[in-house]
Amino acid sequence: MKTRSMNNSSSFCILVLLFTWICLASSYDGPLYDFSAYTECKLQPEDPLYGGGVIGEEAFYSRRPTGDDSGILFSPAFVLHNVTQGTIYSFSVWVKIDAAEAASIKATLMIENTKDSCIGSVSAKRGCWSFLKGGFVSRSPHNSAVIYFESTDARDIDIQVTSASLQPFTEEQWRFNQQYQINTERKRAVTIHVSDKQGSRLQGATISVEQISRDFPFGSAIAKSIIGNTPYQKWFVKRFNAAVFENELKWNATEAKQGQLNYTLADEMLEFIRANQITVRGHNIFWEDPKYIPNWLHNLTASDLQSAVNSRIQSLMSKYRNDFIHWDVNNENLHYDFYEKKLGPNATLEFFKTVHGSDPLATLFLNDYNVVETCNDVNSTVDKFITKINELRRGGAIMDGIGLESHFTVPNLALVRAILDKFATLGLPIWLTEVDISNTLDHETQALYLEQVLREGFSHPSVNGIMLWTAISPKGCYQMCLTDNSFNNLPAGDIVDKLLSEWQTGAFENQTNEHGSYSFYGFFGDYKVTAQYGNSSSTSTFSLSRNEETKHYNIQL
Ligand SMILES: *[C@@H]1O[C@H](CO)[C@@H](O)[C@H](O)[C@H]1NC(C)=O
Ligand SMILES: *[C@@H]1O[C@H](CO)[C@@H](O)[C@H](O)[C@H]1NC(C)=O
Ligand SMILES: *[C@@H]1O[C@H](CO)[C@@H](O)[C@H](O)[C@H]1NC(C)=O
Numbered sequence: 374m375k376t377r378s379m380n381n382s383s384s385f386c387i388l389v390l391l392f393t394w395i396c397l398a399s400s401y402d403g404p405l406y407d408f409s410a411y412t413e414c415k416l417q418p419e420d421p422l423y424g425g426g427v428i429g430e431e432a433f434y435s436r437r438p439t440g441d442d443s444g445i446l447f448s449p450a451f452v453l454h455n456v457t458q459g460t461i462y463s464f465s466v467w468v469k470i471d472a473a474e475a476a477s478i479k480a481t482l483m484i485e486n487t488k489d490s491c492i493g494s495v496s497a498k499r500g501c502w503s504f505l506k507g508g509f510v511s512r513s514p515h516n517s518a519v520i521y522f523e524s525t526d527a528r529d530i531d532i533q534v535t536s537a538s539l540q541p542f543t544e545e546q547w548r549f550n551q552q553y554q555i556n557t558e559r560k561r562a563v564t565i566h567v568s569d570k571q572g573s574r575l576q577g578a579t580i581s582v583e584q585i586s587r588d589f590p591f592g593s594a595i596a597k598s599i600i601g602n603t604p605y606q607k608w609f610v611k612r613f614n615a616a617v618f619e620n621e622l623k624w625n626a627t628e629a630k631q632g633q634l635n636y637t638l639a640d641e642m643l644e645f646i647r648a649n650q651i652t653v654r655g656h657n658i659f660w661e662d663p664k665y666i667p668n669w670l671h672n673l674t675a676s677d678l679q680s681a682v683n684s685r686i687q688s689l690m691s692k693y694r695n696d697f698i699h700w701d702v703n704n705e706n707l708h709y710d711f712y713e714k715k716l717g718p719n720a721t722l723e724f725f726k727t728v729h730g731s732d733p734l735a736t737l738f739l740n741d742y743n744v745v746e747t748c749n750d751v752n753s754t755v756d757k758f759i760t761k762i763n764e765l766r767r768g769g770a771i772m773d774g775i776g777l778e779s780h781f782t783v784p785n786l787a788l789v790r791a792i793l794d795k796f797a798t799l800g801l802p803i804w805l806t807e808v809d810i811s812n813t814l815d816h817e818t819q820a821l822y823l824e825q826v827l828r829e830g831f832s833h834p835s836v837n838g839i840m841l842w843t844a845i846s847p848k849g850c851y852q853m854c855l856t857d858n859s860f861n862n863l864p865a866g867d868i869v870d871k872l873l874s875e876w877q878t879g880a881f882e883n884q885t886n887e888h889g890s891y892s893f894y895g896f897f898g899d900y901k902v903t904a905q906y907g908n909s910s911s912t913s914t915f916s917l918s919r920n921e922e923t924k925h926y927n928i929q930l
């Protein structure tokens with residue numbers, strides 16, 4: 374928790390009158406979210422977060438609700454009273470197992486008349502305590518509910534839990550905490566000083582400030598349909614500073630027939646990217662899902678496949694070295710293993726090493742789904758992802774980035790944040806790489822959930838960028854479009870536009886005070902500033918980037 378602005382709130386308030394929310398901080402008496410998370414297994418558990426919050430006493434041991442009838446399985450469980458509608462519950466607990474070396478343990482929320490839902494998972498070990506963090510959003514009020522624990526492969530193992538915590542946040546409290554993070558992690562205080570050439574302070578000089586670019590990469594997938602499509606291009610450039618190609622770089626697209634490389638579409642899209650100073654992620658070099666590999670790969674011998682793999686890396690990297698800020702080196706490796714099956718267990722490790730050798734400055738990502746979206750997918754829990762990263766690192770891979778696809782249906786915000794907290798312990802860049810909301814929901818509901826997910830991502834201190842999976846093609850979009858085919862906003866597009874304008878400083882004008890200075894709080898990015906006094910004026914630019922200190926910027930007239 375950073376307390377900087379909370380402690381000096383009186384002077385701080387004067388400085389940032391424009392941003393009155395901070396002054397409200399001194400009157401906010403709700404809970405401040407605790408970002409703590411642990412990935413190592415500890416001999417002693419830590420104290421419960423929030424002093425335990427509202428969770429009742431000790432867990433009791435009950436017959437496991439889903440156990441089969443042949444044996445009696447006992448599970449630790451917590452009974453919750455008074456589950457309030459619309460409340461966001463942050464849950465955490467320390468877990469230890471016996472009888473097995475290691476097992477994946479999940480916490481499940483059981484409420485009468487509703488489907489059981491996973492609210493957190495952890496890879497637990499014997500002999501030490503592991504930290505499970507998650508939570509849930511209650512959609513209706515309930516007098517009672519139960520949280521119970523089980524091994525995800527339904528093995529009969531003893532589970533112990535301790536230091537449990539359940540902290541409720543109202544929607545307003547959750548929003549306050551997000552806003553607080555945005556204001557402390559995505560913005561910085563600036564003081565502009567204006568003097569004349571002799572150094573005398575100039576009071577009453579007019580300062581015009583305009584944010585001309587944003588630091589935070591926020592963008593969307595694009596498809597070949599953007600080539601030569603001026604309305605699409607204009608629409609995109611007006612909003613976004615980052616992009617990714619939906620399909621056009623995938624192996625199946627660039628080499629549909631062995632040896633016949635065709636980068637025409639990727640090149641034309643890259644031209645658009647360069648013409649508009651957009652940053653672009655490279656997606657993807659390999660995709661483990663056998664459904665999406667080029668047909669001709671299926672029947673290759675291991676050694677032919679190995680040389681095809683090497684040519685693919687060599688060709689992409691020599692052509693596009695330095696063009697893409699990231700490479701999704703191996704897509705969806707937590708779910709599929711086409712290459713491992715054919716080339717051996719170290720296939721992914723070798724991909725990382727070879728790609729790094731070819732483009733040492735590109736940030737290399739693993740990218741997967743059902744990681745931040747749910748804890749129900751046993752193949753892609755946060756701990757499985759972290760284990761994979763650690764294995765690659767131990768093998769000598771330079772693994773620099775965590776790509777969380779973020780294909781949501783109904784987002785569980787408490788779980789999303791808890792999982793991000795756990796990834797944050799690794800100190801690697803985290804990107805939400807393919808954000809959308811399922812098309813099983815109507816447009817209004819998609820927009821509602823999209824706003825929740827985007828606020829969650831932007832307010833998490835460890836998220837470095839957000840990409841939407843909303844490429845438009847004549848057939849529509851993968852799950853969610855922001856506009857119709859004439860670029861008129863759908864509800865989701867309105868949300869994106871609203872947040873883009875909320876998350877920028879914009880343009881404004883003011884006067885220097887008796888110290889010849891003027892202070893404001895701005896989002897990270899580049900600024901153009903014009904100072905004018907009498908007949909003299911000067912225009913210049915400066916950058917605001919992440920730093921705890923106030924930026925001081927001097928202008929002489
Ligand atoms: C139920 O929870 C709400 C919100 O956490 C609280 O305001 C209320 O007093 C609680 N009611 C009871 C009976 O505990
Ligand atoms: C390469 O791809 C482009 C775009 O799809 C296509 O127009 C062109 O004919 C292809 N070139 C060859 C040699 O197949
Ligand atoms: C692979 O690419 C070909 C040609 O671009 C396309 O027809 C086919 O649908 C693609 N297959 C998959 C599985 O994406």
Ligand SMILES: *[C@@H]1O[C@H](CO)[C@@H](O)[C@H](O)[C@H]1NC(C)=O
Pocket residue numbers: 668669671672
């Ligand atoms: C792969 O080999 C099988 C068996 O020889 C054959 O039936 C199939 O058509 C081949 N597939 C491709 C894509 O060449």
Ligand SMILES: *[C@@H]1O[C@H](CO)[C@@H](O)[C@H](O)[C@H]1NC(C)=O
Pocket residue numbers: 708709750752
């Ligand atoms: C999880 O992985 C296993 C082994 O790779 C596979 O058999 C299973 O189908 C996967 N499950 C899901 C949901 O992807």
Ligand SMILES: *[C@@H]1O[C@H](CO)[C@@H](O)[C@H](O)[C@H]1NC(C)=O
Pocket residue numbers: 717718719722767768769
């Ligand atoms: C995989 O890589 C690791 C680390 O470099 C090495 O110790 C191990 O022997 C390799 N395994 C195989 C099957 O090549």
Ligand SMILES: *[C@@H]1O[C@H](CO)[C@@H](O)[C@H](O)[C@H]1NC(C)=O
Pocket residue numbers: 388390881882883884
């Ligand atoms: C100018 O700055 C003062 C003091 O910081 C502030 O009270 C006022 O609202 C600002 N005016 C505008 C138009 O931003």
Ligand SMILES: *[C@@H]1O[C@H](CO)[C@@H](O)[C@H](O)[C@H]1NC(C)=O
Pocket residue numbers: 907908
């Ligand atoms: C501004 O310039 C005009 C014309 O050169 C001059 O008459 C005037 O005194 C100047 N004003 C100031 C404040 O310097």
